[in-house]
Amino acid sequence: MLQYIGRRVLQFIPVFFGVTLILFFITTILPGDPIKMRAGEKSMSPAVYQQLRHDYGFDQPWYKQYINYLEALAHGDLGTSISTGRPVNEIIAESYPYTVELAFAAIVIEIIVGVGVGIVAAVKRYSVWDVMATLSTSILVALPVFWLGIMLQYIFGIWLKGATNGNFYLPVSGASGDGFSSFAHLILPAITLASVSTAYAARIMRSQLLEVNNQDYIRTAHAKGLSPSGVLRKHALKNALIPVVTFIGLDLGAMLSGAVLTETVFNWPGIGFTIARAAFALDYPVVFGGTVIVLFAVMFINLLVDISYAFLDPRIRYGGGSAGE
């Protein structure tokens, strides 16, 4: 197992080089001058323009720029933002914790509600609960996430406030305070971000569990006298969970790359909007820095998901051993 983990970590390196090299190359063929973008429609003094071009290395060929970038990265320096002159490290350090917080809150909802609803729907197949679960998940999947966010804002932030005369309501935007925010601000954005994924997770859980329940070994377990909840806990769940874990893991990876729509609607100071705005402004250092961080986060999560398979399915063993990969 340790060998497997070691090998996977080493794989990070070629992936990292590949992604950053491609990104760098793309920015050289993209039209547009990042320095001129700063001035907008007003012209910039030629002396300042030349100085800025030199500062950001635009007067050098692109492969030299890439090498300089890697050199700086080896020292932990992600560069300087073209739009604001601030170190990219700072920009990411102040926004990424918020993205992580929102992502984990959403994943917790997704796991508890999604898996829970999926189990209930499968166990009580064709009952009221099952039908409600299926219908509501279908609707959630169809709803645009930003519309849902805006609706929640109106219902819980504005209407509820008016209906209870200003006594009970949820905050509509922002994260409030330094570092990690107060719980109340997290509720609506987390529910919004989790909504579609929860619906998917519930449906996958349900269909997987139904499929597993048809297996012979489940029938055998029942026949041996194990209680229904015991069958569920000891046999069915573990086997049904693998695709669900895959889905949730991939989803967490996606959320850790920044939920731009949710962040915009709720004004959540995460990294998604930061990278998106930097991309529009041609602020490449921020785009690269954000991408590198997200790259590591996603690869790490994927590794965790793969390792979890070994615990869920004894047939899967990594590195050595007779079962092979």
Next chain:
Amino acid sequence: MYRKFAKPVAVVLVLALVVALGAVAGCKPSTPASSGGSSTTSASQPVKGGVLSFYIGEPAYIDPYNTQESEGTQVEAALFDSLTQIDSLKPELVLPAAATTWTVNSDATVWTFKLNPSDKFHDGTPVTANDFIYAWNRIANPKTINTATKKSDPSIISYHLSVVKGYDEVQKGTTPSMSGLKALDPLTLQVTLSQPFADFDYVVAHPALAPVPQKAVEGGVDYQGKKVPFGEMPIGNGPFKMSAPWQHNQAINVVRNDDYYGKKPYLDGVAFKIFKDPETAYTDFQAGNLDFTQITTGKIKADVAQYGESPNGYTVNPGQQVLLGAENSTYYLILNNKDPYLKNANLRKAISLAINRQAICDTIFEGTRIPADNIVPPGIAGYTAGAWKDAKYDKAAAETALTAAGYPGGKGLPTLTLSFNSGGGHEQIMALIQADLKAIGVNTTFASADFPTYLKQLDAGKFQIARLGWQADYPIMDNFIYPLFDSQSTDNKSFYVNAQVDSGISAARATTDRTARLAAYNTVNDQIQSTDPVAPIMFYRHHHIGSSRVHELTYSAQGIADFTTPWLTNGGATK
């Protein structure tokens, strides 16, 4: 037994949920609880206290040396006082600020400012002439370093100082300080210009030209035992000071400076709430959490009906909360004066007369734009209505001009190109313009490119008809006339060259008498418009709203709010 009802019951329950959601979505959100009925009037007395929350987008910089967009300038205007200030409602009035009096010599090349001895920075140190010299050199010098990162970070707004003697040498790198700046004594600043510029008192009113304390800029600011970079928590000399460092993407909180030398604010503080999106800010306003923001698209008429419109268009008071005053920005079509077809003045005249500006403002912009009848907007000192005689809709006159150009009914004229930058929302405007031009027989085709490429095309002259917007830095006619029409200006994108206009501008700049100067600029303006080098289309307007507890908040045509005059109902104490 109940199982056969399970499915229909479940369907009904879920559909009920959907209908409920839809019903809530459809019904109007109730007005925020704190707005308790229409208040009697603002004849009441100002009450001290409270924190006003104000919407801004995330600024690029709030350090004066590099404030680029309106958000940064707004925050910075609360923290800093420049030498002079311009009256929020009357742009012809230049008032004292950090300077109590100033004099100018007869040919408008030497300005002498006497500083207010009570003016202090927020850390208690007095403001001296050298603080201005240090600040301005920092802006003009392309070798300026960001003292926090120790990396080069020159100011991209150095053009404010381009008229100061020594600016060119500093830009070339021969010296770090402008020779035209002298401190005659700690409280007297003498500025020598490289050319006459009688409106220089307007230029120095710009928030970017504020003084900065050198020690804090280079050594950082103390905050809770740590040193914070100056750019994160600037120390100014204005009516408000930072209470904590800039919380990026969240808020900038400032509190009243009780040692302020001027008129002390009633507000305890201002919370600049940073939003990524004006729509979200508007939702927060409806939830009662924001005191001033932009009105979201489609809601202007409804808001005017619900909250009342401000009579002067710029000042918020309870019951008069929607602001629709004209802003100091013009949207205009650039016509390539070097193009073989468009160099024909009658063709340009025809194009300008053919466009139905009112229709554009009404249909696309819901009234948040005003048809332009001049290149300078109404908020500029010296504006006269209808100064650009062809900036109006007159189809018959357009057809006559087209015939005079040699293309009767458009015959003989090839298809012209309408260029614009994609993603800026200009497609709809261009569609209406295209239809207007077709109606007189001029056929056009679109050419769009992303913004950086588009700017490149303009500079290279690869366009026939294109569009730009111009936002004034100071509310003076020179700030439109010179950049857009002088042959030496790099912002003159229409390749318009007229030596008479050039010398007219220089002469106007040297005219120290204000009335005579305005008349001189208007004469130049008249000369320019006679050949229609560009076609002004529309002026921008405010589309902002204040909450019902705000009194006397004026948001000027320049887009700067003055926070020394407003006060909140009951000093902000409602709950």
